[in-house]
Amino acid sequence: MAGETGSISMAWEADQWVLAAAGRWDLAAVAMLEPRLRTADPGRSGANVCLDLSDLSALDTAGSLLIDRLIRRLRDQGHNVAVVGARPDLCHLLKEVQRAARLDCAQPPPHKPALDLVQRTGKATIGALQSGAELLSFLGLVTVTLLRLLRRPGRIRLTSFAFHLEQVGLNALPIVGLLSFLIGVVLAYQGADQLRRFGAEIYVVNLLGIGVLREIGILMTSIIVAGRSGSAFTAQIGTMKVNQEVDAMRVLGLDPVEMLVLPRMLALMVALPLLGFYAGIVALFGGAVMAYFYLDITFGQFLRQMQLAVPVEHLFVGLSKAPVFAMVISLVGCYEGLRVSGSAESVGLLTTRSVVVSIFLVIVIDAFFSVLFSYLGV
């Protein structure tokens, strides 16, 4: 069977143009033969071409395809092609390939860049509106399930709730603490730099107290939690969806919203206000440390100024937003997880989406709260 690599010779014999193929026409040989065959031409129109395959020692699909393409091209150019001398087993493969190559494929329509842009914009807009509407109806579904569950509190999954409380709350303490401390340091430093010009360093306490307790603490925590836990919700539920675990639940008469969504949502709604409070305290501590070393404000002074200038309402305003943010993050995370379909790729895609959408919504809702509170004069 061995034989040398494939070759082809072309010559005129009497009034025939003879193409003699020899050796192994396999994938390795095809790369070398292809450029020669692409330009092979008898040099006059309507020639009689004889393709002699009798010296062929081996043939695979790539080689067969090359022969098939050669025959088709020469026939299209108006030559008469005759094939002679192929061994029966090679002939069988050649016929098989010719059959497969004739199956015509529907070509995708050609691209039109300008139209594409319009199409994509339109698709994205409609997609965004649709997923907004779906998210709202998912909120409705979750609310109804929650209300139903409140009538029969025994059905609340306490084990699952506790597990998620640990995951999203307790385990988030180190990272939330570290980042909040650094935020406190940065704010105090930047604020002090400006205020020092007016000799009003002490007001750095007002800046920190109001900024951190009212806005930054809870906002930062929500963003960290969206990246940390919202994505985890999507990935967990999405993987269960891929494994058909969610379908299995439905078939067994278990409600995925009750089993998967509510424990996560309730856990996050409990954990996020606590994390927000913790983040505020740690950030103030970071600011106080900075003030002590950089501005010579002692901890005592810091606390006294705090008591004078920052009424406790700011803390309540900040914390009142936490359950709403928690609900948005868990809702988006679970919703995107349940949207996963089939492939591993969609888990990754929707996890990214979940983080982007929940951070976006958290910031939009925060802005909405600011407007609301200023109306109410809080």
Added chain:
Amino acid sequence: MGPADSAPPVIRVRGLHTRFGAQVVHAGVDLDVRKGEVLGLVGGSGTGKSVLLKQIVGLLRPSAGSIEVLGKDALNLSDRDRLNLQSRWGLLFQDGALFSSLTVLENIKVPLQEHTTLPPDLIEDIARVKVGMVGLAPDAAAKYPSQLSGGMRKRAGLARALALDPEILFLDEPTAGLDPIGAAAFDELIGSLQKSLGLTVFMVTHDLDSLYAICDRIAVLIDKRLIVGTIDSLLQETHPWIKDYFHGPRGRAAVAAHGGAADSREG
């Protein structure tokens, strides 16, 4: 074209031992796969059929023993030789294992693009020919794996395994999860491709019909060893598992369906 006994075996396994912790899976497995034959590997669940397949293609390493594929020591290969060898075999995974982010056609093109220097239009044509050869409708070529049925995914996986025109085709439970008609059609497809491409086929299977329809010889993995033979010779075996397997209700049904390869067994 028939399997020549004198030719060196395509796959040669000697004294293979496999242990996972304290659990011994294989204890002295010997196997020869001859050129151009279809060999079916059967055995109960958990006897290490898929493990043996993975060891031969280098996805797992045995604890002891030697494996030669196409005359090369498959356990001690340089990276270059391994790559070379890998392009000479194709493996169809149980559910196709298609890359989910690529269309069927792109899946088939991957090995061609990575391992050859052919021009893009020829690669495209070769991939389309493979789609036709495994009996997929032309419009399936542009679809993503998640849009295909299980049977179509297997056919697409087969097309990818055949992309480089390999000499050996490994199949891991090719008919599992297919309906009987689809399974019979898949058997027929493998049989006809094996003939037209001159493949050596090594298949792990549970499917008695496949064994009767396309396998030349059968290897039974039992008591951590292999017993190899044709169906007729295995029907004479007295080992209880083999007896149960071939003479059980399903075994008898398969014999009846495929024209009584074992007519003589009672006589």
